[in-house]
Amino acid sequence: NAGVMQNPRHLVRRRGQEARLRCSPMKGHSHVYWYRQLPEEGLKFMVYLQKENIIDESGMPKERFSAEFPKEGPSILRIQQVVRGDSAAYFCASSPATGLANSPLHFGNGTRLTVT
Amino acid sequence: AQKITQTQPGMFVQEKEAVTLDCTYDTSDQSYGLFWYKQPSSGEMIFLIYQGSYDEQNATEGRYSLNFQKARKSANLVISASQLGDSAMYFCAMREGTSGGSYIPTFGRGTSLIVHP
Numbered sequence: 001n002a003g004v005m006q007n008p009r010h011l012v013r014r015r016g017q018e019a020r021l022r023c024s025p026m027k028g029h030s031h032v033y034w035y036r037q038l039p040e041e042g043l044k045f046m047v048y049l050q051k052e053n054i055i056d057e058s059g060m061p062k063e064r065f066s067a068e069f070p071k072e073g074p075s076i077l078r079i080q081q082v083v084r085g086d087s088a089a090y091f092c093a094s095s096p097a098t099g100l101a102n103s104p105l106h107f108g109n110g111t112r113l114t115v116t
Numbered sequence: 117a118q119k120i121t122q123t124q125p126g127m128f129v130q131e132k133e134a135v136t137l138d139c140t141y142d143t144s145d146q147s148y149g150l151f152w153y154k155q156p157s158s159g160e161m162i163f164l165i166y167q168g169s170y171d172e173q174n175a176t177e178g179r180y181s182l183n184f185q186k187a188r189k190s191a192n193l194v195i196s197a198s199q200l201g202d203s204a205m206y207f208c209a210m211r212e213g214t215s216g217g218s219y220i221p222t223f224g225r226g227t228s229l230i231v232h233p
């Protein structure tokens with residue numbers, strides 16, 4: 001199965017610690033999107049990346065959050081000095097490089113972050 | 117302004133009946149795509165169906181069909197012959213070209229569907 005792989009599935013961090021969320025896109029996909037889902041809400045866009053480039057980070061909080069998609073390896077969403085309000089489900093999705101308007105996003109199973 | 121509006125927070129349907137989940141969208145682009153996703157209680161996001169802005173026929177995928185009314189900017193999901201396993205959250209989404217042309221999908225707040233036996 002060459003779907004979008006996210007890990008860990010569940011992550012518990014204490015306030016002030018760092019959280020690192022990983023995402024390997026679907027085979028052949030070079031576009032990665034990160035979304036956050038708060039309880040009882042829809043998905044909120046955070047950042048869109050291609051290999052070694054951040055294309056759009058308009059949904060990222062200005063502080064503590066960063067994302068990368070290196071030439072080799074998975075995309076990483078990093079949250080520094082986590083606070084309770086960061087508790088949410090974080091979804092990664094990928095799509096191919098062409099036909100963007102026509103291409104559905106393929107989602108991973110998400111990482112459920114709990115900050116205690 | 118909301119790009120995607122799902123006005124039904126919750127819907128109930130009897131098993132084997134059909135149900136329509138509403139979605140309206142707002143865009144000035146000519147080229148865009150509309151998508152529906154299902155999120156069961158286990159949490160994963162499952163792609164169901166796609167409709168392109170230039171498609172003249174309504175999309176269908178098995179028991180799912182999309183009632184696309186371009187002039188009214190609506191893209192309602194119709195599920196025929198509901199099954200208990202259809203109980204889930206359903207999200208409508210749109211991809212349109214942003215000023216940078218990056219086609220970032222926008223999601224609605226979702227509709228919770230419960231199928232009764």
